[in-house]
Amino acid sequence: MTSSRPIELVCPAGSLPALKSAIDHGADCVYLGFKDATNARNFSGLNFDDKGMAEGIRYAHDRGRKVLLALNTYPQADNWQRWTGAVDRAAAFGIDAVILADPGLMAYARKTHPDLRLHLSVQGSATSYDAINFYHEHFGISRAVLPRVLSLAQVEQVIASTPVEIEVFGFGGLCVMVEGRCALSAYATGESPNCDGACSPGKHVRWEQTPKGMETRLNGILIDRFADGERAGYPTLCKGRFEVNDETYYAIEEPTSLNTLELLPELARIGVRAIKIEGRQRSPAYVAQVTKVWRAAIDRVLAGGQPFRVEAAWMAELNKVSEGQSHTLGAYYRPWK
């Protein structure tokens, strides 16, 4: 399988309705996960059992679209078979590619299913062409998803120095930490993105109205406190307000979403092959809205002709579904660092 379009739009599917919503609104690919810790959105009520997977793949393939399976957490000695079993199931389902992070699992996939297309997950923390070429040389990966840490010029340098297709995040919740290099949730709750596929998991969250305001806690740790009238956000632990040298502020990151729509022509010019939309934990309505806008924008860029202009209506639509109703260019914009 080779990529059929110059830039693929890769959309999140946390459920079958979200998958259909993405396909119906113009996604070239959807990515999804099984209902367990083998993927980095291991949340209750999300993801696919075998029946849903078969139906989702059929729905996509009938319409000429692709389905990618995220198996992007790190297996351990005592649960190794669950991950290899997931690779086997994916291959049997006729999935278009698996998105992996663990080198041992890649070796397994390459050996057991030589024709299965492999993508390197963002959880692999590969931020340079030397890192990406390691996975290419040993496991023949076809594509790598870049962590949200590089500037545009750095992404361009990577693309120029690797035969591997490059996928970048275009929109959605923003991990301020390098993906795969964050154990904050493990420290606070014992559940980690790397091994459990969870960050700041819901079962550790407590919302409490107090005389000082609405308090949000993660495993007892106060993540933020909201005055009346302030919109209380989910206590993702890097997005709380903390005290540093007697100053209280969003010390790590504000609740905000990544939005690179305005960079789209540049991303196309430097040879980015796919744009990923974050949000498998979000609703089918979110998926529809974001997919629709990005489809229109990508089609505009690919059509060429007039200089690309971001429509005000597009931004308004995207801001409506952004975390904290605001957005950032993240690391693409140097001062953000």
Add this chain to the structure above:
Amino acid sequence: MKIALGPLLYYWPRQSTLAFYADMADAPVDVVYLGETVCSRRHELRLSDWLEVAEILTAAGKEVVLSSQVLVESESDLKSLRRIVANGHFRVEANDMGAVHLLSSGDTPVRDWIAGPTLNIFNPTTLDLFAGLGATRWVAPPEMSREQIRALRDGLGHHMEVEIFAHGRLPLAYSARCFTARHYNLQKDTCEFRCLEFADGIPLKTREGAPFLTLNGIQTQSARVHTLLGDLPAVCAEGVDILRISPQGAHTPEILQLFRQALDGLIPPADALHEALPLLPAEPCNGFWHGRPGVELRLPN
């Protein structure tokens, strides 16, 4: 059981850093990891300076390892990495897959390097794969528990030295963003090297004043000091080969001494922990070792 001094995670002034390592020549430490692993803007010591420190420590009988940077972003980061890999003398700790690639490919691959704690090696299949590429020592990710480390060891097909993070504030996360610069409303590119002012990083507290994390440039650490001093009997029972002690702003030589004495049976581990407490910059924790949230403290029975 050997004791290793992990790479210095903070940014100390040049003279303080050199004095610290001069002391290490006489400290009860077997392995010393050198080099800047956190931020490419930190340059009080250049690679040539680190190599001089390495020579001095080697002459003092220490095994010296050069640690590579964890987050590699720019072409100039890659150039620095290539210089470390090609140093021709000292073993290298690979802290990202770019380093692994440079060590294990080309005409003359290196056959004896250390798989660092940020490579995310969590299972025996993956570690065996790295052994096949020349890794001879594995530093476990700090978030791994005793049971996970044991299961990984039991499943290994190759011989491999095992090192664990045994003492220090936990390096929990890395970012493209510098949180120290952010605190001062500075951009990373013009950060004025504020990290130099904080020998143990900047404490971050919750809004009710509870210590939670530590800001150290682009790295985020725990506020609490992870220490396995009180757990040494269990650590030894697992057949761990090397204990990593992470440098702290003050009292590192005393901490090393306490580990050595406890390992040699000169003082009971519980007493060593008790003696260490006033020497720590914050409260202790050891949850990760016990398969619990890292912030927790399990006291020895």
